[in-house]
Amino acid sequence: MRNASVRRANFRNGFNLHSSVFRNGRLIGNPAARAQIAAAAALAGWHGASSGWWQHTGGGYGWVGPLFWPFAYNDLYDYTIWGDGLGFWGYGYPDIYAGLFGPYGYDGLSTYLAPRQQGRRQARGVALDQLCGSDRREIVGLPIDQIAAAVQPTEAxxxxxxxxxxxxxxxAGMIRASCPTQVAATAPGRLAAMQLRIEAMEKAVDLVQPALDKFYGPLADEQKARFNALAEDQRRVTASGKAGTSLVQGCGAPAALDWPSADLEARLHPNDTQRAALQVLQDTSAKVSASLKAACQPGDVMTPPARMAAVRKRLDVMLDGVKSVRAALEDFYNTLNDEQKAQFEAIGPRRTS
Structure with missing residues (x-):
């Protein structure tokens, strides 16, 4: 199920609410397929080249319209159980940057709004509820049956x-509830949505982590070895021997995401007060970028509880970074007039790949 083949026709239509790939969960169990589905959905509302500038190293996208972190729960448990962390560790400062300078114009964002009636037919855009995580157990729950088959647990x-x-x-329900129901069309709104999403993920980890520790701790050494071997088996199946390098690369901020100083100056024509606030925002963003890159040390974490602890630590750093940039952004944004705000929001959509 996790290694279902990825066919182009499937992921082109993967974000269709009625697509069979969602109903049976085959492709959602495959991290590479999820990245392709997210890419198709992300570009559905973007009027640019064949690939967007905010694309992750692994091919996925951290922002799909108004949604930050599609398939969040799947990425969490893929790394925790299977040791497959490309989806999870691909998130970092570039996503904060894409929150600041959102890639979508309002027309593009309307693609992701709730279905609306048009005459007798219903018009449907990208199905965000599917990208947020279905409520079906076989799609969003931990692979309990496979864990049981490996561990052979006693009754207790x-x-x-x-x-x-x-x-x-x-x-999974907590994370699903953080799926946006409205479009955030401004940078402060996007970072606020980003913060809520990460906070929901942290609450989810805080719920699962004690239960995982409670189950894992009393296991016999042989049972723990079989549980740990699930990740080793997965690495052999996917031939991802270079996964560690890929994870670290995924956390780094690409050079293409340089601060758009020239655009900001030309479009906003800031006064001295605004220029000072903008400098604080830029400095804060640079510090957050450096801290996230420094904290990108997934390494060879060998047990599911240790990987979940690494997930929680990474989310902490992400959340602190979002809060810091958000505070500096709001201080700057509040100095702008309406025309300057419109010019600021136009920077991201006009950026090319």
């Missing part, structure tokens, strides 16, 4: 495993 261990499964479903 089986009860703890059931608790872990229930916690994973509740956690």
């Amino acid at each position: 261990q089986g009860a703890s495993l059931d608790e872990l499964g229930n916690a994973s479903m509740d956690a």
Whole structure:
């Protein structure tokens, strides 16, 4: 299920609400396929070249219209259980940058609004609820059956495993509830949505982590070895021996995301007060970029509980970075008049790949 083949016709239509790939969960279980589905959805509302400038190293996108972090829960448990962290560790400062200078104009964002009636037919854009995570167990829950098959738990261990499964479903619901229902058309609104999304992910981890520790701790050494081997088996199947290097590269900010100083000066014509606030925003962004890059050390974490702890730590750094940039952004944004705000929002959509 995790290694279902990726066919071009499938991922082109992957964000269709009625697509069979969503109903059976085959492609969503494959991180590479999820990246392609997210890419198709992200570009559906972007009027640019064949690939967007905010694309992740692994081919996915951190922003799909108004949604930050599509398939968030799948990325969390893929790294925790399978050790496949390209989806999770691909997130970093470039996503904050894309929140500041959003790539979508308002017409593009309308693609992601809720379905609306047009005569007798219903017009449908990209189905954000699918990218946020379905409520079906086989798509969003931890792979409890596969864990049980590997570990062969005792009756008491089986009860703890059931608790872990229930916690994973509740956690998925928390993340699903953070899916945006309205479009944020301004930079402060995007960073606010980004913050809410990461906070929901942290709450989800805080719910699952104790249940995972409770199940894993009492296991015999041989059972732990079999549980840990799930990730090793997955690495052999996908032949991802260079995954560690890819993860670190995914956390770094590409050179293409230089601060658009010339555009800001030419479009905004800031006064001295605005220029000073803009400099604070730029300096804060640079510090956050450096801190996120320095904290990108996934390494060879060998156990599911240790990987989940690494997830929580990374989310902490991400959240601190978003809060810092958001505060500096709001201080600057509040100095702008309406025309300057419109010019600021036009920078991202007009950027080329």
